[in-house]
Each structure stands twice: as C-alpha cells, then as structure tokens.
Amino acid sequence: MSRTGRVLVLGGTGEARRLATALVAEDVDVLSSLAGRVADPRLPPGEVRIGGFGGAAGLAAWLTEHTVDVVVDATHPFAATMTASAAAAAEVARVPLLRLQRPGWTAQPGDDWRWVDSLEAAAAAVAGFDRVFLTTGRKGLAAFAGLTAHCLVRSVDPPDPPLPARTTVVLERGPFSLDDELALLREHAVQVVVTKDSGGAMTAAKLVAARELALPVVLVRRPALPPGVPTVATVDDAVAWLCRR
Template identity: 45%
Template sequence: MNWGNRDTTGRRILILGGTTEARELAGLLVKAGYAVTTSLAGRTDTPRFPEGVVRMGGFGGREGLAEYLKSNRIEMVVDATHPFAAQISANAVAAAADAKVRLIRLERPAWKKPEGAIWLEVGSTLDAVHALPRGARVLLTVGRQDLGQFLAQTNVEFVARMIEVPAGLPTDWTVIAARGPFTLEGETELMEEHGITHLVTKNSGGAQVAAKLAAATQLSIPIIVIRRPRLPRAETVDSVAWAQEAIARIFRTG
C-alpha cells in the first residue's frame, strides 16, 4: 500500500491493547492527531482505559479482525498486547496481511537473569508445575488465566497474586489482589512475611512488576520463569517512543 507523503492527522490506527505501553502509546497518538481505536479483550473487570475510542471484546478470529480492518478503513495495526497473548498476535499478523494493512508489534523487552539469581527458565506452565519441589511455598504471579495447571498441586502451598481474583480457587491458597507497580521493599516484605521459598512468573518483562525478581535474588529464592511463546514474524519495536517514531515514519514515507 502506498501511504504517500500526506499529513498524518486523522489517520486510522487500531491498537490491540491491554498493556501499560498500549495506553501510553494511545495517549501520544491521540495528542498527535491520529484517529486511534484501542481494542481491549475484556478479560479484566476494571481495565484502565486509554485515550481515544475503546472497543471491548474479541473480533472472531483472523477473519473477523480482517473484516473489521476493512470495514473501518483502518490504516495501521499496532499489536501492543501482552507478550503471552499469542493467539491474538498470530491473528493480528494474518488479518493485517489479509486486509493489506501495515502492522507493527510493540513488545517490551524480556527479563534477563539478574546477577546472582537462582534462575530456571521453563517452556510452559506445566513445566513450571513440575519444577516445584514437594513442600515449597510459592509466590505465584502468572495471572488468573493460567492458574489451572497449579490447582492439582496439593503438596505445595501457594500465595497467588493477580489483579482480579477468579471464583473457585482452593480455600487453602493465600490470594492477593493487587496491581503494580511494586517496590523492592514491598516485594521483600511480602516474601519474608509469607515464608516464600520459590517464585513462579511469566517472562512478561516491564518495570512495573520487575521488583519481585530483585527481591527473590536478594533472598536467594529460586525464580522459575515461564518462557515467552513464539510469535509470527512482524516488524517489532521495544518501546513506546520507538513505536511512535515507526508509525510516523511509515505514514510519512510508505
């Protein structure tokens, strides 16, 4: 598609959101004059809404998203979803190709092993379950959608932290409803208070919840990290600033 050298004001952008970066980018693009719609999956009951138009709910897979892009004359898609939202990212790449719309992925950098950390990287949630020794007391920070595999572990004690708590969790779990950012002091106090012996987390990246890694490292608590899923190839940037620059460049030069 030839974007030409036209003014970017009013150009239609769809952000697949739900992350802090998506909200920040939406605000910057709205301020710059783009017509921004952010799509939220609707999995959180109390989402933080970005500036611009907000659309809630799914699209109906690849075909539904492609049709949305065409019927709403979307000129660019920004996939700024969570690094573990593999299905929507795959759908976005395929749908953008079907609709002949440019796509960029805004993906925060993955965490790297802190110096001195006891760090075990695993390929799946089930691998993380199997890595836990009998009698462990685990700080579980994988989000509410990935708790299922841990429910059968009766020889491990869990302190599960998430933004919103689903119904039906075991009564012997300690459940904490909290939203970051978290501090090193607070995370250290939490782990000491609950006698945590292991931390289980997805490699989500980002500064808002990274303090738990530093706290666990200082306390010599093993960190079990679930590796990110593989995503289809796409033009990728790793910060809001680079995303804004890439969007301006693409619209300006084609």
C-alpha cells in the same frame, strides 16, 4: 506526525496506553481495543473498544469494514492467540502491522533463574517446594491445581478455578515496590517464585526481592512471535515507525 489515517492499537498494556496517549496528542485518529478480561481496566485516552473480534477472520473483516490504515499489536507478551490472530488478519486485510513488545527480563548476578517453556513445566519444577508464590496471572492457574504446596496467588481480579487445594489469593494491581515485595515474600515464607517473562519495570521488583532473599525463580519463556512482522521495543520506536509510514 501528520494525521493520515486510523490506527488500531491492540492494547491492555502500559505500552499501549502510552502509545495511544502519544498519538492522541498528535491528533492521530487512534482506536484502542481491549480484550475485556479485566473488570476495571485502565483506559487509554481516545476512543476505546472493549471485547473480542471473533478470531483472525472476524478481525480481518472488522479491519476492512472500519477502514483501518495501520494496526499496532501492543498486547501482553503472552497474548499469543491475539498476536497470531492480528498477524493473520492483517495479512488477509492487507493492512500494515507493527508489533510493540517490551524486552524480557535479564538475569543479574545472584539470580537463581530456572527457565521453562510452559505453565505445566513450571508446575513440575516447583513440585518439591512447600510454599510457592504464583504470579503468572489469573488465567492458566489450572496447570498448578495438582500442587500440594501452599500457594500464594496474586492477580488483579479473582482467579478462575481450579486452584491448588491450599491457596491464598492476594488481589493487587502493580506497580509493586521492592519493600512491598520483600514484606510479602517474608510474610508468607515463600520458598520459590513462579512468573512469566513479562518484562518491564511494573512487576520486576519481585525478581529483585527473590535475589535478595536468595530464592529461586521459575520463569516461563515467551511464546514465539509470528514470522515477518516488524517488531519494536519502545513506544518512541513505534511512533517513529508510524511517522515513516
């Protein structure tokens, strides 16, 4: 790849870090932007910016002021607000935009998956269980605050209140092995797992563990992507797209 301009990578995911690594290795001028919601984030190589832009209007102004040539939105599949802002800002600033998003998970034989459209719907789906494993991230747990079940919550940083009245918090960062997930589910006598369809291998072991223990899994569907934005599923595809630009 020849160095032709600045690439802004909206990151915070493993795919974003791997993309930044590949671009830096090719001497591309890449700037990675992180939202700053994790206290100790894993930083990609190259220049890094931490913090918000001030919505779509602020990002559009920032893109123009800093002469960005291409934006790659490699944020989390559930970072819907950032993804929408990126699409709107890129259109206003007339900067090409690519969405890099890993595929969602696919059910395997023996899985008992129950799909819902929101965290609120997920809370309703587990209302009859007594021991619930909430692995949806620390944001949005207020949707489960009314549960009377004992809830096991896992997140990288301490979760924000309100939380269910009976909550055990486990602070851990993936990836997680199958043995670890089986041990965790057994130790806490989990009856149902709640997660988002984040995709990827880093946290997929909990789904395998649930299958082996014959536990149901409530999965929250991904938000829809903005129309008209080209989307790729892998870092290699993103690099190829940038080469074609």
